[in-house]
Amino acid sequence: MTPLERKLAWRKVLKARxxxxxxxxxxxxxxxxxxxxxxxxGMSFEENRLPAMVWTGPYDQIAGExxxxxxxxxxxxxxxxxxxxxxxxxxxxxxxxxxxxxxxxSSPILELVDAVVHAATRWAATVVFVLPVFxxxxxxxxxxxxxxxxxxxxxxxxxxxxxxxxxxxxxxxVDAEESVRHLGLAGSLDARLMTTARVPYTxxxxxHVAGNIAxxxxxxxxxxxxxxxxxxxxxxxxxxxGEDGADGVDLLDNGPGEAxxxxxxWLLDLRRAGMLITLASKNNEADLWAAFERREMVLQKSDLxxxxxxxxxxxxxxxxxxxxxxxxISSFVFIDDNPVELGAVAETHPEVVCLxxxxxxxxxxxxxxxxxxxxxxxxxxxxxxxxxxxxxxLTRRELKSSMTPEEYRASLCVEVGVIDPAPADIARLGxxxxxxxxxxxxxxxxxxxxxxxxxxxxxxxxRLISAKDRFGEYGIVGATLSQRRLPGQxxxxxxxxxxxxxxxxxxxxxxxxxxxxxxxxxxLAVTVTETPKNAPxxxxxxxxxxxxxxxxIVSGALWPASVKRSPDE
Amino acid sequence: MPAELPTDxxxxxxxxxxxxxxxxxxxxxxxxxxxxxxxxxxxSDVDTWDSLAQLGVIAAVEETYGVxxxxxxxxxxxxxxxxxxxxxxxxVEA
Numbered sequence: 144m145t146p147l148e149r150k151l152a153w154r155k156v157l158k159a160r161x162x163x164x165x166x167x168x169x170x171x172x173x174x175x176x177x178x179x180x181x182x183x184x185g186m187s188f189e190e191n192r193l194p195a196m197v198w199t200g201p202y203d204q205i206a207g208e209x210x211x212x213x214x215x216x217x218x219x220x221x222x223x224x225x226x227x228x229x230x231x232x233x234x235x236x237x238x239x240x241x242x243x244x245x246x247x248x249s250s251p252i253l254e255l256v257d258a259v260v261h262a263a264t265r266w267a268a269t270v271v272f273v274l275p276v277f278x279x280x281x282x283x284x285x286x287x288x289x290x291x292x293x294x295x296x297x298x299x300x301x302x303x304x305x306x307x308x309x310x311x312x313x314x315x316x317v318d319a320e321e322s323v324r325h326l327g328l329a330g331s332l333d334a335r336l337m338t339t340a341r342v343p344y345t346x347x348x349x350x351h352v353a354g355n356i357a358x359x360x361x362x363x364x365x366x367x368x369x370x371x372x373x374x375x376x377x378x379x380x381x382x383x384x385g386e387d388g389a390d391g392v393d394l395l396d397n398g399p400g401e402a403x404x405x406x407x408x409w410l411l412d413l414r415r416a417g418m419l420i421t422l423a424s425k426n427n428e429a430d431l432w433a434a435f436e437r438r439e440m441v442l443q444k445s446d447l448x449x450x451x452x453x454x455x456x457x458x459x460x461x462x463x464x465x466x467x468x469x470x471x472i473s474s475f476v477f478i479d480d481n482p483v484e485l486g487a488v489a490e491t492h493p494e495v496v497c498l499x500x501x502x503x504x505x506x507x508x509x510x511x512x513x514x515x516x517x518x519x520x521x522x523x524x525x526x527x528x529x530x531x532x533x534x535x536x537l538t539r540r541e542l543k544s545s546m547t548p549e550e551y552r553a554s555l556c557v558e559v560g561v562i563d564p565a566p567a568d569i570a571r572l573g574x575x576x577x578x579x580x581x582x583x584x585x586x587x588x589x590x591x592x593x594x595x596x597x598x599x600x601x602x603x604x605x606r607l608i609s610a611k612d613r614f615g616e617y618g619i620v621g622a623t624l625s626q627r628r629l630p631g632q633x634x635x636x637x638x639x640x641x642x643x644x645x646x647x648x649x650x651x652x653x654x655x656x657x658x659x660x661x662x663x664x665x666x667l668a669v670t671v672t673e674t675p676k677n678a679p680x681x682x683x684x685x686x687x688x689x690x691x692x693x694x695x696i697v698s699g700a701l702w703p704a705s706v707k708r709s710p711d712e
Numbered sequence: 713m714p715a716e717l718p719t720d721x722x723x724x725x726x727x728x729x730x731x732x733x734x735x736x737x738x739x740x741x742x743x744x745x746x747x748x749x750x751x752x753x754x755x756s757d758v759d760t761w762d763s764l765a766q767l768g769v770i771a772a773v774e775e776t777y778g779v780x781x782x783x784x785x786x787x788x789x790x791x792x793x794x795x796x797x798x799x800x801x802x803x804v805e806a
Contacts, residue, residue: 147741147772154743178764179771335783340763346771 174232209262417526458491585672635663
């Protein structure tokens with residue numbers, strides 16, 4: 144689509160809209176004339192299934208709009224706040240960087256970030272900050288590159304400082320410099336429009352940056368893809384393992400094989416960032432795993448969260464893996480070289496993004512990596528451990544299927560740690576109590592403020608429970624709150640008992656109960672209430688005699704023999 | 713893609729049709745009925761032909777006729793006839 148066609152398409156979208164359709168309210172605040180970006184931003188959001196209206200704030204008044212109650216932007220109440228400065232405008236009034244300390248050139252952008260964060264919190268808006276383009280004009284010309292106090296150095300420092308501050312404040316970021324790299328300087332900047340109308344950029348540039356803004360907001364609203372399903376033949380390696388043999392498929396240096404290995408390395412990078420890598424291949428399993436044994440393979444079987452290697456239709460295999468991983472198939476991306484397979488998956492599962500490995504594998508970067516389908520935002524701590532967690536779960540499941548439940552529990556070598564929480568643990572304790580639904584007593588939930596009081600109260604015993612097994616750490620998975628025996632009372636009272644579902648059924652719950660009973664002197668009153676979701680908790684307490692609808696005194700709960708107790712922390 | 717634009721636009725050859733092409737292009741960009749724009753229309757005649765719409769007109773003229781206007785050209789494009797003249801100075805009859 145040409146820029147003109149896009150603008151007309153946007154006009155059509157607006158005319159076709161009914162008045163009561165809910166749309167995202169996007170405000171654009173910039174230091175230049177940004178109105179020409181409106182149709183491109185609007186169309187990009189439309190294409191990302193985020194119908195939006197776009198409004199541009201008054202020219203070069205970002206901070207004022209953010210701070211002043213009753214400003215036009217305040218009245219507009221944006222859902223998404225796009226902030227788009229030019230470095231040259233932020234540096235107005237300063238000498239061009241040459242010999243002065245460089246940090247002075249970071250202050251204006253950092254002040255701007257502060258103003259924006261302040262306002263966005265008030266408006267509950269998502270901030271998308273466009274990191275500005277490096278200034279084109281440098282007094283030293285080519286010599287600026289060697290000047291650590293020069294224009295490029297100062298701009299680089301300002302951009303880096305802004306990026307850091309934006310990340311700390313949970314803002315989304317789009318880098319306009321990426322669009323310059325894509326289009327080139329001549330295709331991005333328009334000095335004629337700048338002098339006639341204070342429009343610094345070309346329509347192509349607005350279009351490109353707008354596309355990235357919409358992609359980032361899409362990711363922040365819907366989340367990234369979770370699972371990549373990869374075909375093997377002519378996707379992970381060159382050739383067909385069933386015909387060419389494990390030793391015959393191409394994984395060699397200095398040719399297509401090297402491109403396949405680079406693709407495998409990229410999959411590992413995605414895995415590190417939180418994506419699950421799975422395999423769907425029509426092959427005999429023995430042939431396929433023989434190829435995985437090849438020394439040149441970068442991706443290993445142990446990197447896969449799931450696989451289907453058989454002759455069943457791929458749409459079925461994808462659906463099965465979605466069940467196995469307990470993830471919606473809409474978070475899947477499918478990569479295959481064969482248009483027939485891609486077509487079959489697209490037809491059965493239209494919500495799956497299907498990408499084709501190009502016939503010349505060296506093109507994978509342009510067609511697959513740049514599709515945006517596998518883009519992710521900055522990883523959280525959970526993201527960084529996700530793939531390994533699934534991997535370990537897979538190993539546990541394999542083990543479970545090969546032995547009796549008792550043998551399985553013994554073989555896990557579960558170890559449970561009992562922690563008396565410190566004030567720093569309140570957040571985790573509060574989160575466990577607030578978010579656990581399945582393994583609970585079903586009674587009222589203690590608030591974080593109550594919990595903070597109880598950990599200092601000598602008449603209460605508050606425990607956090609950590610666990611691990613021979614495959615890895617579970618982390619802090621459970622908590623108990625017990626009231627000690629009051630004078631004249633024969634028993635203590637179990638107030639709260641929560642356990643994360645990922646640790647259920649491995650002896651951790653028995654260990655927690657044994658600890659709670661012992662901590663109050665051997666007898667504990669347990670009251671179980673039914674909630675729609677706490678069947679696992681009810682089943683466990685029923686097994687120790689505490690049924691719903693009454694209070695049961697539990698005594699003599701034993702620490703399970705299969706569970707080791709970690710040294711107290 | 714845009715249904716609003718005639719498909720043969722603006723590759724027609726007779727001067728008259730070219731005029732039609734330019735006026736229709738301007739009408740499309742500033743979102744008015746093509747009958748509103750004639751070869752004698754000046755910017756101030758049409759409410760929607762504001763400075764922002766003018767940026768769109770210039771971009772559309774450059775994109776459609778494959779020309780790159782100078783800053784002075786842009787300043788001069790204040791009527792259909794003026795745009796025609798600017799295009800003529802770039803060797804495009806419109």
